[in-house]
Amino acid sequence: MQVGIVTLFPELFTQFFKTSLMGRATESGVVHIHYEDLRPHGLGKHRSVDDTPYGGGSGMVMRADCVVAAMDAAATALGEDGVPAHRILLTPQGRRFTQVDARRLAEKPKLVLTCGRYEGFDERVRSFVDEELSLGDFVVTGGEVPAMCLLEAVIRLLPGVLGNGDSAREESFSEECGGLLEYPHYTRPVSFRGMDVPEVLRNGDHAKIKRWREEQAHARSAARRPELLVESRGRTKDQS
Ligand SMILES: C[S@@+](CC[C@H](N)C(=O)[O-])C[C@H]1O[C@@H](n2cnc3c(N)ncnc32)[C@H](O)[C@@H]1O
Secondary structure (H helix, E strand, C coil), X not given: CEEEEEECCCHHHHCHHHCHHHHHHHHCCCCEEEEEECHHHCECCCCECEECCCCCCCCCEECHHHHHXXXXXXXXXXXXXXXXXXXXXEEEEEEECCHHHHHHHCCCCEEEEEECCCCCECHHHHHHCCEEEECCCCCCCCCHHHHHHHHHHHXXXXXXXXXXXXXXXXXXXXXXXXXXXXXXXXXXXXXXXCEECCHHHHCCCHHHHHHHHHHHHHHHHHXXXXXXXXXXXXXXXXXX
């Protein structure tokens, strides 16, 4: 997968893409990251990419001409082979990013993610992207941390990135877990401050363990995220 990141702060990403799983993904060539620094696309002596808002008000707005030029440059840098890059704008006003999106985006050969700052983007930028995604109903200062989070969710699903492929298959929100939360995990010690590992996990009866885990996943989802059960039932009905 080829990824272009449009940002005023490329240096925020460098350690992230050198470390742990993301380091392995970039070093092995499963993912190639191109940083498109917004600053050279800025205007004037200070290479400004922002300006005051029409209509007044506080804060600065990212200029459409600078941002779109940087997005185009990032897409070109990913190769002019006729395969278009899928363009994503990170904004709190976008659709909420989920594991279903992570799986969908993991199928794309090229992604360009654009990170905002200040008050966000001139409205016209929205016409130049394929989708807007939000990491949740909160506002952070810039799109860089949301971009790292989204990319980690996508890249860990690419073949060859996780050491043990199964750990990505059976986890919360996965198809294998029916889109539900995962069951609880335990490791040693068997007893910790008065809390014991459930007996069923220690008796080696794999059929019983499987059943217990399914029941736990169901109960936990019902208690914490009841809407996941409704969605899961909807998917089962669609498939039948
Ligand atoms: C301070 S925010 C701008 C918020 C904007 N004025 C609003 O009220 O919707 C600056 C940038 O941070 C990023 N950002 C902030 N919160 C985000 C979220 N929940 N998901 C994705 N990106 C976010 C976006 O790129 C955004 O352009």
